[in-house]
Amino acid sequence: MTSANHFELAATDGAARTGRLTTPHGAVRTPAFMPVGTAGAMKGMHWREVRDAGSDIVLGNTYHLMLRPGAERIASLGGLQKFTGWNGPMLTDSGGFQVMSLSELRKLSEHAVTFRSHIDGVMVELSPERSIEVQLLLGADIAMQLDECVRLPAERADIERAMQLSLRWGERSKRAFETAAPGHLLFGIAQGGDVPELRHASARGLVETGFHGYAIGGLAVGEPQSVMLAMIEEVAPILPKDRPRYLMGVGTPEDILEAVARGIDMFDCVMPTRNGRHGMAFTRFGQINLRNARHVDDIRPLDEESPWPSTRDCARAYLHHLVKSGETLGAMLLSEINVAYYQQLMADIRDAIAQGSFESFRARTREGWARGDIAPR
Amino acid sequence: MTSANHFELAATDGAARTGRLTTPHGAVRTPAFMPVGTAGAMKGMHWREVRDAGSDIVLGNTYHLMLRPGAERIASLGGLQKFTGWNGPMLTDSGGFQVMSLSELRKLSEHAVTFRSHIDGVMVELSPERSIEVQLLLGADIAMQLDECVRLPAERADIERAMQLSLRWGERSKRAFETAAPGHLLFGIAQGGDVPELRHASARGLVETGFHGYAIGGLAVGEPQSVMLAMIEEVAPILPKDRPRYLMGVGTPEDILEAVARGIDMFDCVMPTRNGRHGMAFTRFGQINLRNARHVDDIRPLDEESPWPSTRDCARAYLHHLVKSGETLGAMLLSEINVAYYQQLMADIRDAIAQGSFESFRARTREGWARGDIAPR
Numbered sequence: 001m002t003s004a005n006h007f008e009l010a011a012t013d014g015a016a017r018t019g020r021l022t023t024p025h026g027a028v029r030t031p032a033f034m035p036v037g038t039a040g041a042m043k044g045m046h047w048r049e050v051r052d053a054g055s056d057i058v059l060g061n062t063y064h065l066m067l068r069p070g071a072e073r074i075a076s077l078g079g080l081q082k083f084t085g086w087n088g089p090m091l092t093d094s095g096g097f098q099v100m101s102l103s104e105l106r107k108l109s110e111h112a113v114t115f116r117s118h119i120d121g122v123m124v125e126l127s128p129e130r131s132i133e134v135q136l137l138l139g140a141d142i143a144m145q146l147d148e149c150v151r152l153p154a155e156r157a158d159i160e161r162a163m164q165l166s167l168r169w170g171e172r173s174k175r176a177f178e179t180a181a182p183g184h185l186l187f188g189i190a191q192g193g194d195v196p197e198l199r200h201a202s203a204r205g206l207v208e209t210g211f212h213g214y215a216i217g218g219l220a221v222g223e224p225q226s227v228m229l230a231m232i233e234e235v236a237p238i239l240p241k242d243r244p245r246y247l248m249g250v251g252t253p254e255d256i257l258e259a260v261a262r263g264i265d266m267f268d269c270v271m272p273t274r275n276g277r278h279g280m281a282f283t284r285f286g287q288i289n290l291r292n293a294r295h296v297d298d299i300r301p302l303d304e305e306s307p308w309p310s311t312r313d314c315a316r317a318y319l320h321h322l323v324k325s326g327e328t329l330g331a332m333l334l335s336e337i338n339v340a341y342y343q344q345l346m347a348d349i350r351d352a353i354a355q356g357s358f359e360s361f362r363a364r365t366r367e368g369w370a371r372g373d374i375a376p377r
Numbered sequence: 378m379t380s381a382n383h384f385e386l387a388a389t390d391g392a393a394r395t396g397r398l399t400t401p402h403g404a405v406r407t408p409a410f411m412p413v414g415t416a417g418a419m420k421g422m423h424w425r426e427v428r429d430a431g432s433d434i435v436l437g438n439t440y441h442l443m444l445r446p447g448a449e450r451i452a453s454l455g456g457l458q459k460f461t462g463w464n465g466p467m468l469t470d471s472g473g474f475q476v477m478s479l480s481e482l483r484k485l486s487e488h489a490v491t492f493r494s495h496i497d498g499v500m501v502e503l504s505p506e507r508s509i510e511v512q513l514l515l516g517a518d519i520a521m522q523l524d525e526c527v528r529l530p531a532e533r534a535d536i537e538r539a540m541q542l543s544l545r546w547g548e549r550s551k552r553a554f555e556t557a558a559p560g561h562l563l564f565g566i567a568q569g570g571d572v573p574e575l576r577h578a579s580a581r582g583l584v585e586t587g588f589h590g591y592a593i594g595g596l597a598v599g600e601p602q603s604v605m606l607a608m609i610e611e612v613a614p615i616l617p618k619d620r621p622r623y624l625m626g627v628g629t630p631e632d633i634l635e636a637v638a639r640g641i642d643m644f645d646c647v648m649p650t651r652n653g654r655h656g657m658a659f660t661r662f663g664q665i666n667l668r669n670a671r672h673v674d675d676i677r678p679l680d681e682e683s684p685w686p687s688t689r690d691c692a693r694a695y696l697h698h699l700v701k702s703g704e705t706l707g708a709m710l711l712s713e714i715n716v717a718y719y720q721q722l723m724a725d726i727r728d729a730i731a732q733g734s735f736e737s738f739r740a741r742t743r744e745g746w747a748r749g750d751i752a753p754r
Binding site for chain 2: 039040041042043044045046068069073076077078082083084085296297299313314315317318321322324325327328329330331332333
């Protein structure tokens with residue numbers, strides 16, 4: 001896992017970076033946002049729309065897929081990309097986070113985490129080795145080490161124990177990954193909660209082990225944004241410049257903009273699709289709640305200057321009607337509108353970094369969000 | 378409402394006909410299938426997919442739209458086609474059928490039907506005049522007269538009373554429609570249940586009044602297919618050859634094929650989208666239940682020869698997984714797959730009639746359905 005040229009930096013602007021990550025299923029322009037296709041599907045979106053919206057890579061959840069339809073089954077069907085028809089780069093998480101957040105009965109040991117499936121009640125063991133095996137069966141272009149994520153706020157002793165365990169699991173994950181076909185990538189995950197020294201120790205330990213990329217985990221789990229950004233500032237300088245950096249589970253457009261400013265290259269979040277299902281649109285005017293009665297007679301689109309057809313063409317009154325009526329099409333439209341907004345933001349971020357104008361782009365974009373929506377008519 | 382050249386017959390083959398219906402929002406190739414966009418949306422489908430699947434015209438439900446978002450509101454927003462972004466031909470029903478089937482408290486008089494809205498509990502009056510007014514406010518290309526539909530089986534006296542009332546409401550609807558802009562069309566509706574003499578009387582009365590097209594209502598409401606086909610055979614010969622004939626609320630692909638053979642030009646049904654939401658696919662092999670475990674490891678598509686991408690490319694195993702997991706994408710894919718199948722069937726029917734080979738097409742198509750799905754692998 002030495003120099004592999006899988007990541008090329010094209011330009012930097014302050015701490016912000018833009019580049020290109022190469023995977024077996026194609027290239028990923030960074031900074032990259034990965035929409036989350038939990039159980040082999042993007043909720044409310046066809047894969048063609050995910051692609052058209054500008055997504056280079058998507059995330060699949062190991063926890064969901066290993067339980068249903070099963071990793072061995074997906075492997076026998078040709079892998080997740082063929083099974084789903086996405087056919088592009090895919091990152092899978094390790095399954096650890098969902099075990100902690102979704103399964104009720106679970107037992108953590110040095111060896112593995114054991115949990116009861118929320119689907120059929122069967123007890124399942126997930127070790128670092130099994131997590132890697134599952135991710136390779138799924139056909140992940142990028143696999144993640146199994147780690148233990150602690151919800152904040154937490155006691156320092158708990159944070160440290162989980163961080164140390166995650167480091168040991170990282171080493172085991174790397175050994176297990178030695179069977180992977182060439183070109184597949186493994187990322188380590190830095191833990192350490194909100195304690196700078198623990199973050200430092202975690203990042204240094206990971207770099208010593210050596211991974212194709214480095215994730216920062218255990219953030220966006222309840223702490224204020226300022227804490228999240230402070231932790232990125234602690235960790236990023238320790239990570240090698242020639243490896244991609246991935247901030248897990250983040251976040252709002254503002255979180256992303258601020259994390260890019262601190263050297264992050266990759267993101268994933270359910271927010272664009274989940275908020276879309278709840279009637280919220282992400283726009284350059286900030287978030288807009290389509291349930292609001294101000295839209296009921298407004299024939300104007302969300303953003304008449306958007307390059308995305310639904311954002312530019314669908315009447316606010318129509319989106320309001322669909323959301324109020326509980327029509328699936330409302331969730332479908334707002335999911336694609338939101339993923340398209342996120343991907344447009346990433347494209348603009350990449351352009352701004354390449355042109356050395358990231359700071360003015362960041363200020364202008366934040367101003368737009370702060371100004372808020374266009375005046376009601 | 379005399380000769381208006383809005384309907385041109387291009388060819389006939391036995392009783393089957395193919396032609397072209399002209400509306401203010403464009404032409405409709407007949408025989409035509411109208412997918413049902415109940416509340417201003419096609420459940421689980423983007424309008425672009427409805428169009429791409431080969432739909433020339435869709436149906437909107439007056440009952441739903443007058444209650445929410447309201448007919449006057451839709452008119453002020455530019456009409457249903459602009460509001461929804463469909464922008465093509467649209468037929469609206471009269472609202473009468475949903476009043477009977479969806480609203481609990483209702484009172485029928487010579488003047489109108491009064492009912493309690495299922496959305497906000499307000500009492501609403503729907504007269505033939507108000508129904509036409511609402512449909513014109515919505516911007517319907519084709520409006521339907523208000524009628525009373527009786528569920529079968531029913532007493533002859535009830536069927537006759539409803540049929541006579543529907544005739545009088547047809548005349549009032551025609552008078553109310555005189556304010557419509559040129560090019561908009563009004564269809565009368567033949568009632569009469571399963572009683573041939575009442576069907577004759579209804580059809581003759583309608584023709585005497587004179588409409589742009591004639592619908593056969595009150596079928597596909599619980600009677601056997603043989604009764605439905607027999608009633609079409611009673612009514613169709615009475616209707617003028619130069620006017621389109623619309624069999625309301627029908628039906629399965631087989632119903633459609635048999636009704637076309639008896640001279641029907643237009644159809645509407647929720648079946649392709651509703652069955653799609655329940656895991657069923659319509660194919661040339663008949664209906665396929667994707668919940669069935671036989672698909673769990675089957676990487677083959679539903680029909681590798683289909684011209685519709687999702688039908689040809691999506692693995693059965695993937696559709697099975699989506700349906701079992703309750704993923705929205707399963708309903709979305711099966712809805713578009715089903716609407717595309719219906720529209721392909723209509724296109725093939727039109728071609729066969731034009732080529733004078735409808736009978737052999739009909740036999741071949743029925744054979745394919747009867748043979749059933751491809752063997753499991």
